[in-house]
Amino acid sequence: MDTEEISSRLEAAVEKLAAMEHERWAHWQRYVHSVGEWQSDGSLVIAPDLVARWERQIATPYANLTEAERESDREQVRRYLPVLKAALAR
Template sequence: MPGREDLPDPGEVPVMLAYDTLREELAALEHEQWIHWTKHLLANQTPENVTRWERQCRTPYSALTEREKNSDRKWADKVLEVLAGYTLEDYPTSMLVYEIAQRPDCQQALQRVRELIDQEVLSCS
C-alpha cells in the first residue's frame, strides 16, 4: 500500500487540499492494484485463465463466486484502511465530505451534504 511518507505532512496541507491528498493516496493504491494484477496476468496467461478472466469481465460483482468476491474485498479493505486515516483530527470526515461536495462534478454529494446539514447530522461549524 502507498506509504504515508509519500504524502505531504497534513500540517502543511491547506484545508481545501485534503480532498486532493486523499485522491492521490487512493490513486496510488489503484496503481498498486493495477501493478499487482498486471504482474499476475503476465505470469499466468494460460488459455484456461484467459477464458476465466473473460467470464469474470462479463460478470457483475453480485454474481461472482464468494472466492472471487473475497479477492475484490481484499482491495476494498485497503481502500477502507486509507479512508480510516482521514477520520483523524488532521482530516475530519465532515471536512472531507464538505470539500468533496463542493467539487463541480459532485452535485449528488453536495445535495446529500445539504440534507445532512438540514437534518442536523452534519455541522458546518
C-alpha cells in the same frame, strides 16, 4: 463534521488512493505477465483457460460472482479503508 469538510478530506486522500490503485494494478500485471508465455516478438500469450476464466469474470456482475471471487474483491477494497479512515478522523 459537515458534508463540505468530509468532501475536502476525502479529496485530500485521492492522491494516496491513486498511488495504492497503481500498486494494485502493477501487482495484477506482474501476475498476468508471470502466467503468460513471452514470444520472440515481445508479445505475451496467456493460456486459454485463464482467458476464459477472466472473460467470464469480466462479464459477470459482482452479485453473481462466486463467494470466493467476491471475497477477493472485498480484500482489495479493505486495503483502501485505512486511508479513508485517516482522512475522516482528522
